[in-house]
Amino acid sequence: MIFDRSFDFARMLSAVDLVALVLFGAILLFGEFQTKWGWLRLRKSKTLSPPSSPTPTSHSHKPEPEPRRKGVQDIPGPWPRLPVLGTRWIYSLGVYKMDKIHEAYRDMFERYGPVVREEALWRIPVVSVLERSAIETVLRSSTKYPLRPPTEVTSHYRRSRPDRYTNLGLVNEQGETWHHLRSILTPELTSGKTMLRFLPELNTVASDMSTLLATSRDAKGVIPKFEELANRLGLESTCTLILGRRMGFLDDKVDPQAAKLAAAVKVHFCASRDTFYGLPFWKVMPTKAYRELVESEETIYDIISGLVDTALAEEQNTAQIDAVQSVFLAVLNAPGLDIRDKKAAIIDFIAAGIQTLGNTLVFVLYLIAKHPNVQQRLYEELITAAPPGSPWTAQNLRNAPYLRACIMEAFRVLPTAPCVARIIDTDMVLSGYHLNAGSVVLCHTWLAGLKESNFPAAHEYRPERWLNGGPGSAATFLVLPFGCGRRMCPGKRFVEQALQVVVAQTVRDFEVGFDGELGLQFEFLLSPQGTASFSFLDRV
Numbered sequence: 001m002i003f004d005r006s007f008d009f010a011r012m013l014s015a016v017d018l019v020a021l022v023l024f025g026a027i028l029l030f031g032e033f034q035t036k037w038g039w040l041r042l043r044k045s046k047t048l049s050p051p052s053s054p055t056p057t058s059h060s061h062k063p064e065p066e067p068r069r070k071g072v073q074d075i076p077g078p079w080p081r082l083p084v085l086g087t088r089w090i091y092s093l094g095v096y097k098m099d100k101i102h103e104a105y106r107d108m109f110e111r112y113g114p115v116v117r118e119e120a121l122w123r124i125p126v127v128s129v130l131e132r133s134a135i136e137t138v139l140r141s142s143t144k145y146p147l148r149p150p151t152e153v154t155s156h157y158r159r160s161r162p163d164r165y166t167n168l169g170l171v172n173e174q175g176e177t178w179h180h181l182r183s184i185l186t187p188e189l190t191s192g193k194t195m196l197r198f199l200p201e202l203n204t205v206a207s208d209m210s211t212l213l214a215t216s217r218d219a220k221g222v223i224p225k226f227e228e229l230a231n232r233l234g235l236e237s238t239c240t241l242i243l244g245r246r247m248g249f250l251d252d253k254v255d256p257q258a259a260k261l262a263a264a265v266k267v268h269f270c271a272s273r274d275t276f277y278g279l280p281f282w283k284v285m286p287t288k289a290y291r292e293l294v295e296s297e298e299t300i301y302d303i304i305s306g307l308v309d310t311a312l313a314e315e316q317n318t319a320q321i322d323a324v325q326s327v328f329l330a331v332l333n334a335p336g337l338d339i340r341d342k343k344a345a346i347i348d349f350i351a352a353g354i355q356t357l358g359n360t361l362v363f364v365l366y367l368i369a370k371h372p373n374v375q376q377r378l379y380e381e382l383i384t385a386a387p388p389g390s391p392w393t394a395q396n397l398r399n400a401p402y403l404r405a406c407i408m409e410a411f412r413v414l415p416t417a418p419c420v421a422r423i424i425d426t427d428m429v430l431s432g433y434h435l436n437a438g439s440v441v442l443c444h445t446w447l448a449g450l451k452e453s454n455f456p457a458a459h460e461y462r463p464e465r466w467l468n469g470g471p472g473s474a475a476t477f478l479v480l481p482f483g484c485g486r487r488m489c490p491g492k493r494f495v496e497q498a499l500q501v502v503v504a505q506t507v508r509d510f511e512v513g514f515d516g517e518l519g520l521q522f523e524f525l526l527s528p529q530g531t532a533s534f535s536f537l538d539r540v
């Protein structure tokens, strides 16, 4: 077994590695590189009292010793736990592959049971939970300012650029600063009214995507790198929503900016993964992953910043897509925020929509393509709800429950975000272990949703389970593609609507096919592995 205590860790390290590790440990020990949220771990317990010591009594018989309660230190997990560095070595020394971390968790749950403890830098425990009850306990306890572990490397970089950022951004901020940003930056983005007004423009985006699919096919109807088009769709639709204008990323000719931006977003996710799961050498020197992160962050900033500036200049003269511009302007006109924060928020929103939406579209269409019966039923529903040539209105979409079921089931079987992370802010008992406030917990919603005990025939793609009231309470905390509570993804409404319109348009226009199996890889998000070769045949 890989993680037996007899596992010979030293054999895996060269002498140079060992010296580097020792030196690194010393630097960290005496340096100022403690994680910024480590203090939470040290906070006083709120709800649980420590095990009580036996009270002296006048009776002669000895009181029964109380069973020792199991704490975080008792949770099984990879071994050895190194001083300072914890267990992050498992991803760096070839035990698990960095791009297969989704499989690593599956393996660890099989090996150690439904609760697994890893240790991040400074031996801070990171607890992974698989049981539905544990996931519910964590996610139900959402407070006013829910805490999600920040991506430390982005925070580190942003602190080094006060010319561009005054804070860490919505994704990485915590507490009152996060709440302030969230309440100012997201109301337009999350508003149902905004989405409704955006629908006509989304129809033109979906129709342009269909044209692009038709013209990008080879003689057999195959598009060998569909994921690139899916990312362009993500970029175009998000820009249309946020900037209030069409950008032309779905035009026939590949826009070099779009390609550069999509590539930078991919590198950014991978570098975030490598710095998060790898050994934290980036904290003391600019490692390859850190340099890639900085480079991609700057590329993303520069390109989107250019788009924002152009949109802003045009805004002075024209009101382009009347309804949609409100997201962009609402952010720019928000009171009480530095212009750097507004610009950074717009950039973050656009960057957030590219690969997330692209990957999700690949997954949904893949599952539909691999299940011809599902595709046929969906097609029949769609042409009844909106015959070819008619638009996707709110009413037409309401009349397509099977479409929503296909998307929801895809989120259960192949979600882009496979777990929801929290730093718990009260003590709690999870699967029999007492955890103190400040513990980092990863709720593995994806793997839990694939358990037979939660969903019958869990490994099968069955959209029907979401019809007529859905699969019941099992779904509440297990199928959470956008997270939950106050920190839930503010892009949820937009993404759901965009997916519905684009999938509906695509399946109405084409019979979608996929040869073979789609591989998966972990890029901080769950992503298709390699290229995704789809066929799109005209409906007769």
Ligand code: HEM
Residues within 6 Å of the ligand: 148, 170, 171, 172, 182, 189, 238, 348, 349, 350, 352, 353, 354, 356, 357, 360, 416, 417, 420, 421, 480, 481, 482, 483, 484, 485, 486, 487, 488, 489, 490, 491, 492, 494, 495
């Ligand atoms: C398929 C597409 C998407 C998926 C699957 C997705 C998923 C998620 C998830 C799981 C979270 C964490 C939620 C939590 O901790 O409870 C999140 C946060 C976030 N997402 Fe998305 N997202 C998507 C698209 C978008 C888009 C298009 C935008 C912007 C327009 C966006 C902006 C954000 C922001 C700003 C946060 C941080 C929110 C906060 O901490 O307050 N996302 N997303």
